[in-house]
Amino acid sequence: MNANTETRAPARTGWVSAAGKVNASLLSLVVAALAWEVIGRLADVPFFPPLSDVLGVLGDLITDGDIFGNLLTSLGNLALGFALSLVAGLVVGTAMGRYRRVNAALGIYVYALLTAPSLVFAPIFFSILGAGQASIVAVVFMYSAFIMIINTASAVENVSDSLIEMGRSYGAGEWQLVTRVILPAAAPMIFAGIRLGMGRAVTGMINGEMFIAVVGLGRMVTQAGKRFDGAEVLAILLVIIAVALAAIALVQFVDRKVTGWVPATSKESG
Amino acid sequence: MIEISGLGKTFIGQDGAAVRALDDVNLTVQENEFLTVLGPSGCGKTTMLKMIAGLLPWDQGEIAIGGAPVRGPGPDRSMVFQNFALLPWATVLDNVAFGLRMRGVGKKEREERSRELISLVGLSGFESKRPGELSGGMQQRVGLARALAVEPSVLLMDEPFGAVDEQTRRLLQEELLAIWEKNRLTVVFITHSMEEAVLLGDRVVLMSARPGQISEIVPVPLERPRSSDVGGVERSSDYVNITAYLWERLREMHEERSVVAGSGPSV
Ligand SMILES: Nc1ncnc2c1ncn2[C@@H]1O[C@H](COP(=O)(O)OP(=O)(O)OP(=O)(O)O)[C@@H](O)[C@H]1O
Numbered sequence: 001m002n003a004n005t006e007t008r009a010p011a012r013t014g015w016v017s018a019a020g021k022v023n024a025s026l027l028s029l030v031v032a033a034l035a036w037e038v039i040g041r042l043a044d045v046p047f048f049p050p051l052s053d054v055l056g057v058l059g060d061l062i063t064d065g066d067i068f069g070n071l072l073t074s075l076g077n078l079a080l081g082f083a084l085s086l087v088a089g090l091v092v093g094t095a096m097g098r099y100r101r102v103n104a105a106l107g108i109y110v111y112a113l114l115t116a117p118s119l120v121f122a123p124i125f126f127s128i129l130g131a132g133q134a135s136i137v138a139v140v141f142m143y144s145a146f147i148m149i150i151n152t153a154s155a156v157e158n159v160s161d162s163l164i165e166m167g168r169s170y171g172a173g174e175w176q177l178v179t180r181v182i183l184p185a186a187a188p189m190i191f192a193g194i195r196l197g198m199g200r201a202v203t204g205m206i207n208g209e210m211f212i213a214v215v216g217l218g219r220m221v222t223q224a225g226k227r228f229d230g231a232e233v234l235a236i237l238l239v240i241i242a243v244a245l246a247a248i249a250l251v252q253f254v255d256r257k258v259t260g261w262v263p264a265t266s267k268e269s270g
Numbered sequence: 271m272i273e274i275s276g277l278g279k280t281f282i283g284q285d286g287a288a289v290r291a292l293d294d295v296n297l298t299v300q301e302n303e304f305l306t307v308l309g310p311s312g313c314g315k316t317t318m319l320k321m322i323a324g325l326l327p328w329d330q331g332e333i334a335i336g337g338a339p340v341r342g343p344g345p346d347r348s349m350v351f352q353n354f355a356l357l358p359w360a361t362v363l364d365n366v367a368f369g370l371r372m373r374g375v376g377k378k379e380r381e382e383r384s385r386e387l388i389s390l391v392g393l394s395g396f397e398s399k400r401p402g403e404l405s406g407g408m409q410q411r412v413g414l415a416r417a418l419a420v421e422p423s424v425l426l427m428d429e430p431f432g433a434v435d436e437q438t439r440r441l442l443q444e445e446l447l448a449i450w451e452k453n454r455l456t457v458v459f460i461t462h463s464m465e466e467a468v469l470l471g472d473r474v475v476l477m478s479a480r481p482g483q484i485s486e487i488v489p490v491p492l493e494r495p496r497s498s499d500v501g502g503v504e505r506s507s508d509y510v511n512i513t514a515y516l517w518e519r520l521r522e523m524h525e526e527r528s529v530v531a532g533s534g535p536s537v
């Protein structure tokens with residue numbers, strides 16, 4: 001028995017296309033930065049200063065050290081709110097995807113809360129939880145949990161029946177089936193939802209900090225806005241974007257660790 | 271020994287129409303017999319196999335294995351799937367060890383045992399590959415190794431070679447024969463191919479559709495071992511006659527069906 005001739009080469013993105021991708025994003029950044037600078041200078045309006053001014057203010061914020069305490073506060077709110085929604089997303093989502101009855105019972109609420117503008121709950125949290133961290137964490141949760149629940153539910157529902165049947169035929173119990181077959185099989189799609197959830201969590205964090213408890217980066221934006229300091233508003237916006245990108249990069253990093261088995265070709269086209 | 275008596279099952283389809291998938295099926299599979307099951311598409315082969323596997327409940331009748339009634343999946347049976355049903359994220363080794371793991375066999379023992387089976391199916395050196403890196407034939411070897419790893423007394427195979435190319439299929443048939451001839455266990459093997467049914471089986475069960483019933487059981491008096499001289503088997507008059515006979519019967523079934531379909535009300 002010789003099976004050697006049957007191997008197939010694993011599909012991987014080569015370094016050529018990887019390098020091409022880096023160049024493409026670099027180019028797009030340079031173009032955007034130039035456009036910002038030129039339009040900022042030409043327009044000459046207080047709330048759209050050119051990039052160089054904004055970067056100058058950002059440099060000051062960093063050298064003053066003003067931004068770090070606020071950044072840390074914001075990251076704490078983000079981490080806590082996101083962690084809670086992740087747990088809810090996985091647990092509720094799995095239950096909804098696997099059990100018809102749970103889906104029937106909860107589906108309507110999850111969809112309602114997904115589509116409702118999350119900020120309308122802010123006054124409710126404010127009155128129940130007060131103007132502290134708890135309210136912000138709750139807002140972050142409202143922003144990010146439901147998309148993850150729904151994504152996880154449909155990922156779990158879409159796991160192929162034959163894999164589940166295979167698991168059952170080898171005597172897997174419900175818990176083994178969920179942890180050893182269903183969740184790993186659903187992982188790539190679950191991660192797509194986690195990525196969306198992370199993006200929404202950052203939005204929730206800023207909105208919470210701007211409209212409920214005025215702390216963290218949200219407070220800095222609000223205060224700069226009141227001072228009509230357009231450059232500082234945009235400088236902090238850059239920081240917020242950096243936080244969002246870093247958070248999503250973290251999700252992608254974990255995603256690659258967990259779902260590295262998905263052939264590169266079916267994930268991205270060079 | 272598998273004893274099936276009076277087995278019946280009606281599916282209610284999504285349109286509300288009832289399909290009599292199995293009707294009064296009676297069948298005894300002997301200990302260490304290699305039984306092949308042949309029949310037109312939709313005659314209930316998979317349904318019957320899943321019931322033996324304990325994966326699907328039935329409406330009437332009884333299935334007993336070694337005298338014990340089937341009430342669900344059990345460690346005495348394992349299944350090989352047409353679409354392989356491998357875990358795409360797991361290595362060959364982990365896939366083969368899956369059944370052992372579900373049964374709580376310790377890591378060291380299950381890896382040792384899995385390596386033996388990987389070598390039995392000719393995949394040594396591929397232990398750390400993932401299914402996506404293997405050809406269909408190799409993937410089904412993994413499926414077979416996984417099924418054998420749990421040391422079942424009954425092996426259930428649902429068109430296991432239906433998804434691989436003709437040449438690989440012939441190799442796999444020979445390999446399966448060789449493995450079975452060395453270590454005989456009870457096999458129920460579903461196929462669409464008359465040739466495969468005769469080459470592998472001690473008896474061929476011919477099923478007919480609507481309702482799914484056993485229409486005839488054809489003994490295959492070909493000598494064993496057959497794996498050493500498959501070409502010789504295929505030239506023997508028994509082989510030629512039985513495959514021809516089976517095709518005749520299957521053709522009749524297809525014709526009956528098209529007559530029925532043709533005379534029915536046009537919807
Ligand atoms: N879950 C189900 N719901 C409704 N009908 C079903 C279901 N499973 C099977 N059937 C019907 O029962 C009949 C027998 O199906 P089965 O899959 O056992 O046939 P088969 O002999 O394995 O066919 P094939 O050779 O195509 O694999 C078919 O008419 C099929 O449509």
Ligand SMILES: [Mg+2]
Binds near residue numbers: 315316317428
């Ligand atoms: Mg079938």
